[in-house]
Amino acid sequence: MNVFRQLKDYYWPERKFLFASIISLMFATALGLVYPNLLRYLIDDVITPLQFDRVPGLALLVVAVVSLKGGLQFLHGFFGGRLGNRVAYNLREALYRKLQYLSFPYYDQARTGDLMSRLTADLDGIRQFIGFGFAQILNVILMIIFGTVMMMTINWKLTLITMITMPFLAYTAIRFESKIHPSFRNIRNSFSSLQTAVQENITGVRTVKSFAREPHEIDKFASRNEHYKVNNISSAGIWARYFPLMEIFANLSVVILLGVGGSMVINKQITLGELVAFFSLIWYIIGPMWGIGFHINAFTQARTSGEKITDILNQYIHVKDQPNAIELQSDTVKGHVQFDRVTFAYPENSPALYDFTLDAKPGSVIGLLGGTGSGKTTVVSLLMRAYNVKDGAVLLDGRNIKEYTIDSLRSQIAIVFQETFLFSSTIRGNIAYGRKDCSMEDIIRAAKLAKAHDFIMELPDGYETIVGERGLGLSGGQKQRIAIARAILTDPKILILDDATSAVDMETEHEIQAGFREVMKGRTTFIIAHRISSLRHADEIVVLDGGRIVQRGTHEQLLQQPGPYLDTYRIQYADQPAPDNTKIAKLERRVAH
Numbered sequence: 391m392n393v394f395r396q397l398k399d400y401y402w403p404e405r406k407f408l409f410a411s412i413i414s415l416m417f418a419t420a421l422g423l424v425y426p427n428l429l430r431y432l433i434d435d436v437i438t439p440l441q442f443d444r445v446p447g448l449a450l451l452v453v454a455v456v457s458l459k460g461g462l463q464f465l466h467g468f469f470g471g472r473l474g475n476r477v478a479y480n481l482r483e484a485l486y487r488k489l490q491y492l493s494f495p496y497y498d499q500a501r502t503g504d505l506m507s508r509l510t511a512d513l514d515g516i517r518q519f520i521g522f523g524f525a526q527i528l529n530v531i532l533m534i535i536f537g538t539v540m541m542m543t544i545n546w547k548l549t550l551i552t553m554i555t556m557p558f559l560a561y562t563a564i565r566f567e568s569k570i571h572p573s574f575r576n577i578r579n580s581f582s583s584l585q586t587a588v589q590e591n592i593t594g595v596r597t598v599k600s601f602a603r604e605p606h607e608i609d610k611f612a613s614r615n616e617h618y619k620v621n622n623i624s625s626a627g628i629w630a631r632y633f634p635l636m637e638i639f640a641n642l643s644v645v646i647l648l649g650v651g652g653s654m655v656i657n658k659q660i661t662l663g664e665l666v667a668f669f670s671l672i673w674y675i676i677g678p679m680w681g682i683g684f685h686i687n688a689f690t691q692a693r694t695s696g697e698k699i700t701d702i703l704n705q706y707i708h709v710k711d712q713p714n715a716i717e718l719q720s721d722t723v724k725g726h727v728q729f730d731r732v733t734f735a736y737p738e739n740s741p742a743l744y745d746f747t748l749d750a751k752p753g754s755v756i757g758l759l760g761g762t763g764s765g766k767t768t769v770v771s772l773l774m775r776a777y778n779v780k781d782g783a784v785l786l787d788g789r790n791i792k793e794y795t796i797d798s799l800r801s802q803i804a805i806v807f808q809e810t811f812l813f814s815s816t817i818r819g820n821i822a823y824g825r826k827d828c829s830m831e832d833i834i835r836a837a838k839l840a841k842a843h844d845f846i847m848e849l850p851d852g853y854e855t856i857v858g859e860r861g862l863g864l865s866g867g868q869k870q871r872i873a874i875a876r877a878i879l880t881d882p883k884i885l886i887l888d889d890a891t892s893a894v895d896m897e898t899e900h901e902i903q904a905g906f907r908e909v910m911k912g913r914t915t916f917i918i919a920h921r922i923s924s925l926r927h928a929d930e931i932v933v934l935d936g937g938r939i940v941q942r943g944t945h946e947q948l949l950q951q952p953g954p955y956l957d958t959y960r961i962q963y964a965d966q967p968a969p970d971n972t973k974i975a976k977l978e979r980r981v982a983h
């Protein structure tokens with residue numbers, strides 16, 4: 391129950407709907423008890439004494455009861471629906487809000503599929519249970535109690551004899567549910583793996599075809615399809631075994647009732663009307679008994695779903711504002727970045743950065759070079775406070791970045807990531823993502839600087855072209871240029887280019903960099919690159935290896951000393967065919983002027 395106590399804040403404000411839904415259902419159920427009594431009256435007081443003049447009144451009463459019951463059931467559905475949907479809405483909002491503020495360490499561990507299923511299936515489970523399941527469990531208990539009491543008042547001996555098979559029915563129903571539930575879960579899992587296979591196959595069709603792996607894909611699908619079939623057959627087997635059993639137990643109690651009750655009528659121990667009322671009441675109890683397993687299951691499932699949801703809501707936020715954190719003001723930020731002997735390790739990993747020290751003066755350009763996994767991205771992640779630094783300090787304008795509010799710190803930094811992410815929206819919307827208000831002129835200016843304007847204008851709808859998952863496919867280089875425009879538009883004090891030009895050709899890279907010269911003015915810029923051409927103009931180049939600084943200096947200084955920089959330079963430049971080299975040299979001269 392603990393999890394429902396934790397979720398109280400979300401459903402308790404809606405308690406009026408909860409109570410209205412429960413009360414309407416209870417009255418509807420209580421009205422159900424009127425039928426057996428009406429039957430008893432019809433037989434004992436109308437048909438047997440041949441008082442047919444009472445029939446129209448009785449018929450009208452039945453119509454009234456039916457209408458009232460229908461009305462109450464409508465109210466139960468109406469209020470239950472309101473309740474469930476409002477609770478789900480509140481929870482969905484809270485979950486999404488929490489997901490926005492959870493820090494990077496959480497997302498390092500999180501799995502997208504799992505999070506999506508919590509936000510959809512688990513939330514829907516809670517909606518169903520709080521909206522309807524809870525009221526129905528109460529209702530089942532009441533139906534069984536009311537029905538039994540009413541039968542007892544007619545004849546307690548007949549009640550006990552008739553109820554003899556009920557424990558067997560309840561036991562079978564619970565067993566059935568405990569078997570069918572895992573079986574349904576297996577079906578769902580095998581279906582989702584079947585879906586994944588199809589989805590991956592369609593998305594990766596180029597890779598499949600280029601490696602001629604069609605037969606392998608067919609085999610992969612066939613084995614998953616086989617799984618799905620086997621699971622469905624096993625589920626059908628469970629239905630086939632348990633349903634007749636439940637049917638037998640339910641009908642056995644009816645047979646006992648007819649046998650024992652019939653002889654009681656013959657011996658005048660009960661009236662015929664009472665027997666018929668009994669007959670109707672027994673079904674009133676069998677129904678809920680039959681569904682008992684289903685309700686237990688709904689409860690346990692809702693509890694599990696609730697646990698998965700509260701798990702997110704209770705997640706610890708690693709990176710958050712300190713009390714009295716300072717709000718950075720754009721007009722006073724200088725952009726002086728310092729790393730003071732920072733050693734940092736990701737959770738349960740050996741350090742990704744050792745004793746890292748750097749002094750990036752306002753407006754300077756810092757190049758970070760190093761092999762894969764050498765720690766370049768970690769440096770900039772720490773600067774934007776994706777993780778908290780415990781050993782050493784990262785400073786901005788002389789203050790530890792922990793002293794600033796996270797929002798104001800990050801709004802001074804713009805990063806162009808190695809892998810560009812575009813939202814399914816227009817190109818204009820994607821470029822303007824980081825700015826709340828900006829004019830079309832600003833967007834075009836940024837696009838021109840990022841060398842994106844020309845290709846955007848060639849698209850059918852220009853800046854209004856929809857991109858993203860279902861939109862038009864852009865090339866890797868085009869996507870990167872949009873991302874660069876997005877970063878430029880935010881007018882940051884610190885600009886980070888994390889291998890940002892890796893997907894464009896050298897010529898475009900030089901053109902973009904020429905544009906950058908202009909935008910980099912007055913901004914501290916970090917350029918992470920594998921290509922020396924990307925960072926040779928930096929004020930300081932830091933060469934990393936295994937998280938340690940192995941060389942630092944300007945391009946010219948580094949070329950003077952033996953080491954990884956010179957090696958990389960030789961590999962990247964010496965092997966270039968002559969015409970390209972000339973082209974690059976020409977371009978570089980152009981850029982320099």
Ligand SMILES: Nc1ncnc2c1ncn2[C@@H]1O[C@H](COP(=O)(O)OP(=O)(O)OP(=O)(O)O)[C@@H](O)[C@H]1O
Pocket residue numbers: 498736737739742760761762763764765766767768769
């Ligand atoms: N989120 C993370 N959780 C755990 N370990 C990580 C995480 N990110 C990076 N690492 C590890 O930290 C080390 C440094 O990674 P980092 O991404 O900083 O390297 P990089 O130099 O930017 O590499 P690349 O050029 O391939 O992007 C690597 O060993 C990597 O496996």
